[in-house]
Amino acid sequence: xxxxxxxxxxxxxxxxxxxxxxxxxxxxxxxxxxxxxxxxxxxxxxxxxxxxxxxxxxxxxxxxxxxxxxxxxxxxxxxxxxxxxxxxxxxxxxxxxxxxxxxxxxxxxxxxxxxxxxxxxxxxxxxxxxxxxxxxxxxxxxxxxxxxxxxxxxxxxxxxxxxxxxxxxxxxxxxxxxxxxxxxxxxxxxxxxxxxxxxxxxxxxxxxxxxxxxxxxxxxxxxxxxxxxxxxxxxxxxxxxxxxxxxxxxxxxxxxxxxxxxxxxxxxxxxxxxxxxxxxxxxxxxxxxxxxxxxxxxxxxxxxxxxxxxxxxxxxxxxxxxxxxxxxxxxxxxxxxxxxxx
Numbered sequence: 001x002x003x004x005x006x007x008x009x010x011x012x013x014x015x016x017x018x019x020x021x022x023x024x025x026x027x028x029x030x031x032x033x034x035x036x037x038x039x040x041x042x043x044x045x046x047x048x049x050x051x052x053x054x055x056x057x058x059x060x061x062x063x064x065x066x067x068x069x070x071x072x073x074x075x076x077x078x079x080x081x082x083x084x085x086x087x088x089x090x091x092x093x094x095x096x097x098x099x100x101x102x103x104x105x106x107x108x109x110x111x112x113x114x115x116x117x118x119x120x121x122x123x124x125x126x127x128x129x130x131x132x133x134x135x136x137x138x139x140x141x142x143x144x145x146x147x148x149x150x151x152x153x154x155x156x157x158x159x160x161x162x163x164x165x166x167x168x169x170x171x172x173x174x175x176x177x178x179x180x181x182x183x184x185x186x187x188x189x190x191x192x193x194x195x196x197x198x199x200x201x202x203x204x205x206x207x208x209x210x211x212x213x214x215x216x217x218x219x220x221x222x223x224x225x226x227x228x229x230x231x232x233x234x235x236x237x238x239x240x241x242x243x244x245x246x247x248x249x250x251x252x253x254x255x256x257x258x259x260x261x262x263x264x265x266x267x268x269x270x271x272x273x274x275x276x277x278x279x280x281x282x283x284x285x286x287x288x289x290x291x292x293x294x295x296x297x298x299x300x301x302x303x304x305x306x307x308x309x310x311x312x313x314x315x316x317x318x319x320x321x322x323x324x325x326x327x328x329x330x331x332x333x334x335x336x337x338x339x340x341x342x
Contacts, residue, residue, distance in 0.1 A: 004054060004055045005088075006089065006186070006187065006219045007076060007087075007187070008052045008086070008087075008088040009052070009072075009075075010085055010087075011086065012046050012049045012075055012084070013044075013048055014045040014046040014068075014072075014082050015042050015043070015044055016042060016044075019042070023036075024083055029048075033242040045071040045072075046082070047243035047244045049072060049243075049245050055219055056219055057235040058220040058233055060230045061073055061221065061223050061238050061240060062224050062230045063239055064225060064241070068243035068244075069223050069225075069240050070191055071243075076189070076221065077102075077106055077110060078094060107136065107183070108136075108183065110187035111179075111181070111187075112180065112190075112191065113176050113180045113188065113191070115192045115193060115196055117176045118176065119172060119175055119176065120164075123164075125160055125161070125167070126160040126161065128175055128179055129151055129178045129182050132179060132182055133147065136183070147160075147178070147182050150182045151178055153178070153215075154177050159171065173194065177193070177208075181216075186219060188219070190221065190222045191223045192223050192224055192225065194206065194229070195224070195225070202229075206229065222234065231251035231255070234251060235250065236249065237251060239262075239266065241262050246260065252276060254266075254267060255270055255275045256276070256280070277299050278297070278300045278301075278318050279298035279327070281302075281333055281337055282318045282327030282333075283327060283328060283333075284327060284328070285317060285318070295317035295319050296317070297318070298318055298321075302334050305334055315328040315329060
């Protein structure tokens with residue numbers, strides 16, 4: 001993941017109603033969303049939101065139903081027109097794009113995966129996957145070869161010439177993912193893609209997407225209402241309520257330091273060891289660790305070290321990204337952290 005911003009949202013507003021711009025100009029910003037609606041008949045979908053998404057990261061937007069998360073993400077591609085603000089992608093404010101430029105952006109640089117698969121029932125799997133390439137005008141043989149590569153990547157070997165009705169729900173979602181990836185977009189947007197799936201299939205799809213991201217390093221935006229899914233998928237999480245981004249941070253930052261009761265409710269049932277990294281609880285290294293100790297990285301999560309700690313005599317060395325020893329951690333420290341939810 002690069003620290004270079006791929007997407008920058010500056011002061012994005014979306015107001016639904018007959019006179020959105022006039023409503024924004026005269027808006028009393030001390031009013032709640034419900035009060036604005038009662039007084040003006042307009043609904044604030046997105047309320048003065050700003051954030052950045054780095055190249056190659058998975059950025060999760062989460063919140064309860066009606067929080068504004070889907071509206072916000074659709075503003076990124078201007079599928080929904082923001083009322084005000086800047087939407088900067090690769091240094092260009094796409095609010096200034098004309099229709100042709102927006103078409104190019106959506107056709108070549110970004111793709112979306114939805115909760116409902118939206119597959120064409122009369123087209124075979126391989127033809128569904130290659131649809132975006134067909135729209136681009138790619139030669140049939142070339143687009144089939146490219147689609148086959150993606151089909152293999154999402155674990156659908158042998159299903160190219162079947163129809164969607166012959167596939168399970170999880171397999172159909174894999175086709176939707178493959179269709180989005182086939183055009184090799186820079187940005188992938190996922191709108192609650194796994195929420196309709198059974199829990200086991202949902203976990204499998206989450207793992208599959210994480211594995212694919214580790215290989216392709218796309219900039220991904222992932223919408224969910226499930227906090228456990230958010231902390232599993234996201235490098236950063238933006239939590240929304242009533243159109244406002246309440247908190248943005250890494251999963252570790254949000255679980256360790258929720259900013260208010262709304263965020264705290266999401267985090268209260270999450271064991272800290274699921275997101276807490278070694279770097280947060282390590283101590284200064286002892287001399288013995290510098291010579292022959294077993295080591296782990298600062299960013300390793302505590303739950304990944306249980307077996308290693310139990311099978312190791314003495315402490316584990318902790319190293320930074322350059323392999324330099326910066327601390328140590330032992331079994332007792334890990335178990336203590338695992339017992340704590342506070």
